[in-house]
Amino acid sequence: MAFIELRNLQKSFGQTQVVRDFSLDIAQGEFVSLLGPSGCGKTTVLRMVAGFEPPSGGEIVIDGQDMTGVAANKRRIGMVFQSYALFPNLTVADNVGFGLKVAGVARAEARARIEEMLGLVGLAGFGARYPFQLSGGQQQRVALARAIAPRPRVLLLDEPLSALDAKIRVSLRSEIRAIQRELGITTLFVTHDQEEALSMSDRVVVMSAGRAEQVGPPHEIYNRPATRFVAEFIGSLNILSGKVVDAATGRVDTPAGPVTLGRALTLAAGAPVSLAIRPEALRLDAEGEVAFAVKVADSEFLGSVVRLRAVAPGATPLSVAQFNREGRALPAPGEAATLSVDARDIVVLDG
Amino acid sequence: MKAQRLVSWIIFAFGAAYFLLPLIGTVEFSLRARRGVYSLDAYRNVLSDPQFRDTLTYSFVLAILTIVLGVLIVAPTAFWVRLKLPALRPVVEFITLMPLVIPPIVIVFGYIRMYNTSSALPLLGSATGSDILLMCGYATLSLPYMYRAIDTGLRAIDVPTLTEAAQSLGAGWITILARVILPNILTAILSGAFLTFAIVIGEYVLAALLNRPAFGPYMVWMGSNKAYEPAALAVVAFAITWMAMGLIQLVSRFSKQTQARR
Ligand SMILES: Nc1ncnc2c1ncn2[C@@H]1O[C@H](COP(=O)(O)OP(=O)(O)OP(=O)(O)O)[C@@H](O)[C@H]1O
Ligand SMILES: [Mg+2]
Numbered sequence: 001m002a003f004i005e006l007r008n009l010q011k012s013f014g015q016t017q018v019v020r021d022f023s024l025d026i027a028q029g030e031f032v033s034l035l036g037p038s039g040c041g042k043t044t045v046l047r048m049v050a051g052f053e054p055p056s057g058g059e060i061v062i063d064g065q066d067m068t069g070v071a072a073n074k075r076r077i078g079m080v081f082q083s084y085a086l087f088p089n090l091t092v093a094d095n096v097g098f099g100l101k102v103a104g105v106a107r108a109e110a111r112a113r114i115e116e117m118l119g120l121v122g123l124a125g126f127g128a129r130y131p132f133q134l135s136g137g138q139q140q141r142v143a144l145a146r147a148i149a150p151r152p153r154v155l156l157l158d159e160p161l162s163a164l165d166a167k168i169r170v171s172l173r174s175e176i177r178a179i180q181r182e183l184g185i186t187t188l189f190v191t192h193d194q195e196e197a198l199s200m201s202d203r204v205v206v207m208s209a210g211r212a213e214q215v216g217p218p219h220e221i222y223n224r225p226a227t228r229f230v231a232e233f234i235g236s237l238n239i240l241s242g243k244v245v246d247a248a249t250g251r252v253d254t255p256a257g258p259v260t261l262g263r264a265l266t267l268a269a270g271a272p273v274s275l276a277i278r279p280e281a282l283r284l285d286a287e288g289e290v291a292f293a294v295k296v297a298d299s300e301f302l303g304s305v306v307r308l309r310a311v312a313p314g315a316t317p318l319s320v321a322q323f324n325r326e327g328r329a330l331p332a333p334g335e336a337a338t339l340s341v342d343a344r345d346i347v348v349l350d351g
Numbered sequence: 352m353k354a355q356r357l358v359s360w361i362i363f364a365f366g367a368a369y370f371l372l373p374l375i376g377t378v379e380f381s382l383r384a385r386r387g388v389y390s391l392d393a394y395r396n397v398l399s400d401p402q403f404r405d406t407l408t409y410s411f412v413l414a415i416l417t418i419v420l421g422v423l424i425v426a427p428t429a430f431w432v433r434l435k436l437p438a439l440r441p442v443v444e445f446i447t448l449m450p451l452v453i454p455p456i457v458i459v460f461g462y463i464r465m466y467n468t469s470s471a472l473p474l475l476g477s478a479t480g481s482d483i484l485l486m487c488g489y490a491t492l493s494l495p496y497m498y499r500a501i502d503t504g505l506r507a508i509d510v511p512t513l514t515e516a517a518q519s520l521g522a523g524w525i526t527i528l529a530r531v532i533l534p535n536i537l538t539a540i541l542s543g544a545f546l547t548f549a550i551v552i553g554e555y556v557l558a559a560l561l562n563r564p565a566f567g568p569y570m571v572w573m574g575s576n577k578a579y580e581p582a583a584l585a586v587v588a589f590a591i592t593w594m595a596m597g598l599i600q601l602v603s604r605f606s607k608q609t610q611a612r613r
Contacts, residue, residue, distance in 0.1 A: 051518075078520075081516060086516075089535050089537075103521055143516075146516075147519070156519075
C-alpha cells in the first residue's frame, strides 16, 4: 500500500479552480517531484499535504491515516521553503532544535541530534551562528536539518533551490538526494526546473493547470511523453504535424515526407497526428528507419555536443543534437544532408 | 544657498525657542524656592514627599501592567489579522484609532455607569477593581500607539512563512507567538511599550475620576497647592518622559544595526 495517497484532490480559491482531480500514490521512501510551469498548482498541492490549506475536495491519506481535519502541527511533516524561513532570532543550533524542543525531547538527546543533523548537512561547528551570518546555501542546509531533525514521516520541499545560484543549486541537489536516500524519508519535491526534477526523482509528476498530466520515472517522462503538453514542456522537441494514412502499419503523411512507424496507431485514417522527435534521436546519417532529406541551416559546436538546425521539405525545421566525435565531418550550412531516426524513437501525440 | 541656510537656522532657532523657553522658565522658577539664591529645595521637597514616591510607584507599576495587557491584546490580534484576515487590516487599524477621537472622559463615564457598586459587575466597589478598570482604560488609550508599533514590527518579518515553518515543526499557536513572533518584533514592542509608559505616567482624567492615587492627579494637586514644587515636579515628569523617548531612539538604532547586518 502506498505511504501517501492523494485521492482526487481539488482546490478552488473563490471561483478559480487551482487543483483538479489530482491523484497520486507515493511509496515509502520514494522521492517524487512535482514539475510544471508557474501557477500550475504545485505549491498548492504541497500546502494541502502539509495542512496549510484545506482541500476543497478529495482525500489525503498518510500511512493509512486520513489527514482531513488534522492540524498542520500534528501531521509530522517536515517542510523546506524557498525563502529558507529560518527563525532570525535563534542560532543555527536552536533553529535545528526547534522541533525537538516543541516535542519535549530531553536536552542532552536534543543536543546530540542537532550535532548529528548539522553534520549530515555539512555544517558541523556552525551551531552558534545566527542565520544572517550564513550564505544562502548554508541557510537552506540549516532549514533542511531543521525540517528532518524531529524525524518527520514526510519531507516536503517547495523550490528549495531556486533562490540559490547555479553552482550551489547543482551541488545541493545531489546532497539533498543523498540525505534523502540515507534517511529513507518519503519526499515530495516541488520545482519548475526540469533538470532538477529529472535528475533527483524516483518519479516525476508533470502538472499543467492543476492536473497531473503524466506520472512516471524520469526517463519515461522524457522519452515517452504521454501528452503534447509534457512533450513540449520537457526538453526540446521537433514536431511534425501530419495525417494518418494507414493506422495498421502506422503510415503518416507529414510535410517533411511520409513516415512509417511500423506499429499500429489508435487513430483512424485521415486523423491529424503529431510526431515528436527529440533532437538527440536524430542521426546525421541514413542508418535510421525513417529518413529525411534536409538542407542544413546552421551548425553550432558546443564542446561535448554539436547542434544542427536543418530544414526538411515543407519548410519543417528540424534540430539535431549529437555528441561530438572527433573525425566526424559536420555538414556546412547550405549543404544538403540526410537525417534519420529509428521509428521507435518517434513519439506519437494526438492532434 | 547661503540665504537658504540662514532661513533654516532661523526657523530652527524659532522652533527651539518655542520649546525651550517655557522649559527654561519652568526650570528657572523651580530653582527659586529659597529667596535670593538658586537652590534645589523644591526638588528636595518633591523627592522627599512620600506621596510623590507612592504615586510615582503606583503609576509605574500600573504602566508595566498596562504594557503587558496591551501586548497580550494587540500582538495576537495584529498577528492574526496579518496572517488570516489581511483584508480586515484597514478596519482594525481604524478601530485602534478610536481612542484618539473619543475623549477619555467618555470612556471613564462609561466605566462608571457600567461597573458602579449597584451594577452586575461592581468593579468600582473595591480598590483592586478600580485599578483593573484603570489599567483597561490605559490600555485603550495606548491602543493606537501599541497597534501601530507592533504592526510595523510584523511587517518587517515574513509572518506567514515563519508561522508555517513553526507549524510544520509541531508548534501550536502559543508557541509560535511566544517563541517565533514576539522575539522577532521585540524592538517594535519596546517602542510601543515606552509610548504607553509615557501616556500612563502623565494621564490625569481616568485616574482622577476613578479616584486612584496616580502620578497625574498628584501633579495637578501639587499645582494647585504649592508654589515652586509643581515646577520641579513638571521638570521631573518631563525628564521621565524624555528618558522613555530616548530609550525608543536607542532601541530602534540598535535594531537598525542588527537589520543592517542581516
Ligand atoms: N491563497 C490564494 N488565494 C487565491 N489564489 C491563490 C492562492 N494561492 C494560490 N493561488 C493561485 O493558485 C494558482 C496556483 O498557485 P501555486 O502557488 O500552487 O502555483 P505554483 O505551481 O506553485 O507556481 P510557482 O511555480 O510560480 O510557484 C495561481 O494561479 C495562484 O494565483
Ligand atoms: Mg510555488
